[in-house]
Amino acid sequence: MYSFTEENYLKAIYKLSDNDGNGVSTNSIAENMETKAASVTDMIKKLSDKKLLKYEKYKGVNLTQKGKDVALQTIRKHRIWEVFLHEKLKFGWEEVHEVAEQLEHIQSELLINKLDEFLGYPTHDPHGDPIPGENGEFHSNAFVSLDTVEANKKVILSGVINHSVPFLQHLKKIDLTLGQKLMVIEINEYDRSLKLVLNGKIEIFISNEVAKNILVK
Amino acid sequence: MYSFTEENYLKAIYKLSDNDGNGVSTNSIAENMETKAASVTDMIKKLSDKKLLKYEKYKGVNLTQKGKDVALQTIRKHRIWEVFLHEKLKFGWEEVHEVAEQLEHIQSELLINKLDEFLGYPTHDPHGDPIPGENGEFHSNAFVSLDTVEANKKVILSGVINHSVPFLQHLKKIDLTLGQKLMVIEINEYDRSLKLVLNGKIEIFISNEVAKNILVK
DNA sequence: TATTATTTTTAGACAAATCTAAATTTATAT
DNA sequence: ATATAAATTTAGATTTGTCTAAAAATAATA
Numbered sequence: 228m229y230s231f232t233e234e235n236y237l238k239a240i241y242k243l244s245d246n247d248g249n250g251v252s253t254n255s256i257a258e259n260m261e262t263k264a265a266s267v268t269d270m271i272k273k274l275s276d277k278k279l280l281k282y283e284k285y286k287g288v289n290l291t292q293k294g295k296d297v298a299l300q301t302i303r304k305h306r307i308w309e310v311f312l313h314e315k316l317k318f319g320w321e322e323v324h325e326v327a328e329q330l331e332h333i334q335s336e337l338l339i340n341k342l343d344e345f346l347g348y349p350t351h352d353p354h355g356d357p358i359p360g361e362n363g364e365f366h367s368n369a370f371v372s373l374d375t376v377e378a379n380k381k382v383i384l385s386g387v388i389n390h391s392v393p394f395l396q397h398l399k400k401i402d403l404t405l406g407q408k409l410m411v412i413e414i415n416e417y418d419r420s421l422k423l424v425l426n427g428k429i430e431i432f433i434s435n436e437v438a439k440n441i442l443v444k
Numbered sequence: 445m446y447s448f449t450e451e452n453y454l455k456a457i458y459k460l461s462d463n464d465g466n467g468v469s470t471n472s473i474a475e476n477m478e479t480k481a482a483s484v485t486d487m488i489k490k491l492s493d494k495k496l497l498k499y500e501k502y503k504g505v506n507l508t509q510k511g512k513d514v515a516l517q518t519i520r521k522h523r524i525w526e527v528f529l530h531e532k533l534k535f536g537w538e539e540v541h542e543v544a545e546q547l548e549h550i551q552s553e554l555l556i557n558k559l560d561e562f563l564g565y566p567t568h569d570p571h572g573d574p575i576p577g578e579n580g581e582f583h584s585n586a587f588v589s590l591d592t593v594e595a596n597k598k599v600i601l602s603g604v605i606n607h608s609v610p611f612l613q614h615l616k617k618i619d620l621t622l623g624q625k626l627m628v629i630e631i632n633e634y635d636r637s638l639k640l641v642l643n644g645k646i647e648i649f650i651s652n653e654v655a656k657n658i659l660v661k
Numbered sequence: 662t663a664t665t666a667t668t669t670t671t672a673g674a675c676a677a678a679t680c681t682a683a684a685t686t687t688a689t690a691t
Numbered sequence: 692a693t694a695t696a697a698a699t700t701t702a703g704a705t706t707t708g709t710c711t712a713a714a715a716a717t718a719a720t721a
Contacts, residue, residue, distance in 0.1 A: 232708065253669055266709055268670055273707090285669060285716060316558040329550045335543050341533040449678065470699055483679050485700055490677090502686060502699060 241298035250287020321395035355386020370442035386442035458515035467504025538612035572603020603659035
């Protein structure tokens with residue numbers, strides 16, 4: 228239906244959209260996709276011809292409903308594959324993204340639906356990001372950032388904001404993985420670094436920078 | 445490493461090779477890949493430059509060891525994915541090929557090895573074709589065609605020669621699927637059609653044409 | 662507001678893979 | 692052995708996605 232490249236553009240534009248009506252700029256797309264602005268202009272024209280987005284010269288772009296649908300289905304496939312890689316094939320959460328970037332472009336409705344069923348209809352990927360449904364609907368997750376949690380309240384690590392490989396590797400090393408039960412037991416006044424207790428036993432310290440990038444519920 | 449298209453050419457040439465030193469003809473490749481001879485010539489030159497095959501004008505091509513390795517790894521990936529689709533996602537054996545044609549091109553050594561482990565190191569795909577190992581080695585399967593089996597000998601359906609969707613659908617409809625235990629109980633002298641008994645219970649008739657395309661052990 | 666600076670677009674070129682039509686080579690048949 | 696047929700290659704064009712360099716539009720600043 229749509230090419231590998233078209234799907235990647237739509238996904239990038241979707242993620243860059245604020246839904247405030249302000250068009251996504253050519254440069255921001257180019258930066259996000261690690262390509263040049265001239266290439267983006269070319270592709271934008273093509274996607275506009277296909278009614279996947281609205282484009283006015285020099286004004287940036289906004290996805291149409293059709294464009295959003297394609298983006299959401301691609302994100303859905305990406306995240307379902309990530310669950311498969313993590314849960315079934317035991318990939319680390321820092322390893323799943325790269326492979327899922329390829330798998331998300333496999334064309335087969337049947338495949339993704341059967342995979343979804345095989346995995347028990349997961350609602351979140353291994354980074355805690357919600358998986359859109361077949362019709363693009365999100366069950367919003369209402370997670371909060373760990374640096375806003377009050378002391379002595381039990382929470383569960385449910386997602387991350389920073390998805391970078393080094394960050395994910397760091398968290399894994401200090402046993403902060405998805406589903407981890409934890410409690411903030413001390414908030415340092417000076418730098419807002421935190422002392423946590425994991426599983427009611429081990430105590431660890433994390434910086435505010437790290438805490439800001441962890442989501443809990 | 446190699447493009448989608450390059451892998452497909454190498455796979456097709458591998459399958460068309462007799463290993464008798466006779467080059468594979470341009471036309472046979474074109475026919476097999478449903479493309480034009482001129483396109484094949486272009487691609488052949490490219491693959492020859494990359495030392496994946498030996499090419500002399502008007503003499504056809506032969507894969508080098510390097511070319512065979514790439515072809516075998518692609519076939520390995522294809523067949524492992526077919527097992528996954530059939531065993532885990534419950535695709536019919538007539539449905540797996542098309543999707544595996546896409547999945548075989550995903551680039552990740554780690555992925556295919558972890559998938560192989562997840563599936564318990566299968567030796568054959570859902571059509572009974574052997575799965576090459578990591579180093580391209582085959583455990584040859586020594587199956588025989590059902591039309592050569594003597595009467596009253598218990599055998600197990602272990603593969604097919606004809607891989608077409610209609611043929612596979614037909615077999616499934618009459619309960620002839622991989623692993624089915626059966627016995628030839630009557631061989632018609634006139635047209636060499638067969639009467640079979642399945643699981644020691646149900647009796648069915650099949651034509652010689654069908655029998656020739658079924659492999660048993 | 663006039664002048665820079667930045668962003669975006671256009672123009673033209675390139676690489677990959679394909680095609681058609683024509684030319685060339687090899688095979689076949691009288 | 693010569694003519695015809697079949698297979699293969701070349702030449703030139705096309706599509707998709709990309710790029711650089713230059714031009715045009717918009718934004719920022721003095």
